[in-house]
Amino acid sequence: MLNRLLQILSSQQPQNKTALASALGTSLPLLDEMIIRLVQMGYLEEMNSCAASCGHCAAADGCLFHMQGQALVLTEKGRRAASTGHHAVAA
Numbered sequence: 001m002l003n004r005l006l007q008i009l010s011s012q013q014p015q016n017k018t019a020l021a022s023a024l025g026t027s028l029p030l031l032d033e034m035i036i037r038l039v040q041m042g043y044l045e046e047m048n049s050c051a052a053s054c055g056h057c058a059a060a061d062g063c064l065f066h067m068q069g070q071a072l073v074l075t076e077k078g079r080r081a082a083s084t085g086h087h088a089v090a091a
Contacts, residue, residue, distance in 0.1 A: 003081070005034055006043060009075055010082035013050035042072065047071045053090070 001024060008023055038044040069077045073080065 002034055002038060002043075005031075005038070006074070006078055006082040009044075009072075012077060038078070041073070042075055043081055044072050045075050049075060 004024060005020065008020065012020065017028055017031055022029050026034075035044065039046055
């Protein structure tokens, strides 16, 4: 399911957690755990100082979703894993 999340994030931007959970057929708490895991593994990167206005943000093109002043972006490792396919991420 981590691979599928990376594929969704790499192909459709930006996202919100409710839509992601629905697309994966999972709950919001499990999605949060998946996101934490992908950050820890280096596939996603948190941007804790996210700008209030996305139009002025240098990372706006790679932003996956923006919530309460935080955003996530795919790292290069995450982009490679998403394009590699089915078994790129070992859970």
